[in-house]
Amino acid sequence: MSNVATSGQDDVLGLHDQDGTTTPLPSEQRPVTQRLDNVTYVLAEPRPKFSGAANTTWSSFSRKFRRFCNSRGIIGDTAMIEEFEFCLANDSVAARWFDSLSQPDKNTWARLDAAGHQRWPTLFDVQDARDSYADLLALNLSENDLTKTVHGTDGLSPVQRFARDAFNLAARIPASDVGQDRIIKSFFPKLPTPLILALGSQASQFKTMRDLCKEIAKLTPDDLAPFVQSRAQRPPNIVRQPANSDNRLSQPVQPVAGRYNTQTIARPTGPPVPPRTFSTDQEGIRAYQRALEQVRYVTPSLSVAWPLRPGTQPPGSGECHRCGMRDHFASNCQAQNPLPTAEQQYRRLAIRSGAPRQLRAALHVGHSSSGASSSPSGSSNSSQSSQNSSPDTSADLIDINPRFAYYNGDSFVNNLIDTDPHIGSGNASGCLQWGQGAPNQK
Structure with a gap:
């Protein structure tokens, strides 16, 4: 059987x-099938997981969770919240957020759902909050509207309308996105100055934007009029740009009278120092080499007695600054042995000094017949030899820019001639001689 x-x-x-x-x-x-007691369990939605990461939104999770509860037959706040705890990922942002919620928010699903929407808003809500925050900071109220009593069609004054618009924009910003204290600290300084004075308090005194907007709406044009008038009577705030410390004044600054010895703050500006010239003989060349060693680490400047190569033309006389000779420009210079770089820079400074070439100071340098160099010890000898012998206009006359003035006692002496010594007769009877008012060369 x-x-x-x-x-x-x-x-x-x-x-x-x-x-x-x-x-x-x-x-x-035929396939073997097993009849299940709970067919609804087989057709139920899978349990969704929620971690609260940056790429997740509460709205999509909330829809999946409600479908899951409907398919399982889970009804009631207590049962839904118990299932919600199983949906949270372990040690996640959402789990820590759920633990930090108050007990009333955990009792009903409606309050829990609202708290989740506030904590993880949708992209549309985030963009709307950002736009509202930007519109709030861009909200403008001019000082002329503070004392206007004309009401619009809505029956509000300009100040009251400003307070209403500010409150509506602030209400659209979630507290989790931008805190109330941050909104107030950003919005309060942008108010008109008379309005801030009329409020008589700092931004930290207002806890919410509702309190600040209520205080603004209470102010009447009569309350704001004294602050607007006092604002208009104040002298304008003139922003003064500090002077550059490198500026040199044409005249020395007068010291401020006081009980102490004060000094001028301007830098002392002396006259330009004439360059040093040397003869073309061996002694002059050696003296030129020694002078170059002294100015090796000195920046070329018109206030320095710069040594010039023997046989070159005076600076500022239309010469080529690359070789020191005339009859061509520096762009066409083909000299095989150009001047040192520092001397070229010195000659460019003399050329750019701005004085006309027709008005140049002629300096008579008297060289002895034995070819004495222009050293400090030979300055008196050179002057005596220049008095005894007739000057050589081709070598002894050095015409320089009139900016090169020579200190003579307590005054500056500029010897200007109308005739170019290199072109005209070269008469230098009135020229300044070395040793007569010119500073000793070092």
């Missing part, structure tokens, strides 16, 4: 053929 029963069960399941063999028939095989 057991065999028959077993064979009958196999026939019912479709595992045997008509002849009772154990070979199954693929064409007639």
Whole structure:
């Protein structure tokens, strides 16, 4: 009987053929299915997970969670919140946020859902909050509107309308995105100065934007009029640009009278120092080499007695600053042995000094017949030799820019001639000689 029963069960399941063999028939095989007691559980939505990461939103999770509860037959706040705890990822931002919620927010799903929307808003809500914050800071109220009593169609004064618009924009900004204290600290300094004076308090005194807007709406034009008038009577705030410390004044600054000895703050500006010239003989060349060693680390300047190469033309006389000779420009200079870089820079400074070439100071340098150099010890000898012998206008006359003045006692002496000594007769009877008012060369 057991065999028959077993064979009958196999026939019912479709595992045997008509002849009772154990070979199954693929064409007639039927799958074995197990009847489940809870069919709804099979068709239910999978339990969604929520971690609260930056790329997740509460709105999408909330829709999945409600579908999950409906498919499982979970009804009621208590059951939904218990299932919600299983949806939270372990040690996640959402789990820590749920632990920090107050007990009333955990009692009902409506309050929990509202707190989740506030904590993780949608992209549209975030953009709307940013736009509202920008519009709030751009809200403008001019000082002329503070004392206007004309009301619009809404029955509000300009100040009251400004307070209403500010409050509506601030209400659209979630507190989790931008705190109330940050909104007030950013909005309060942008108010008109008379309005800030009329409020008589700092931004930290207002806890919410509602309190600040209520205080602004209470102010009437009569309350704001004294502050507007006092603002208009104040002298304008003139921003003074501090002077550059490198500026040099044409005249020395007068000391401020006081009980102490004060000094001028301007830098002392002396006259330009004439350059040093040397003869073309061996002694003059050696003196030129020694002078170059002295100014090796000195920046070229018109206030320095710069040594010039023997045989070159005076600076500022239309010469080529690259080789020190005339009859060509520096752009066409083909000299194989150009001047040192520092001397070229010195000659460029003399050329750019701005004085006309027709008015140049002629300096008579008297060289002895033995070719004495222009050293300090030979300055008196050179002056005596220049008095005894006739001057050589081609070598002894050095015409320089009139900016090169020579200190003579307590006054500056500028010897200007109308005739170019290199072009005209070269008469230098009135020229200043070395040793007569010119500073000793070092």
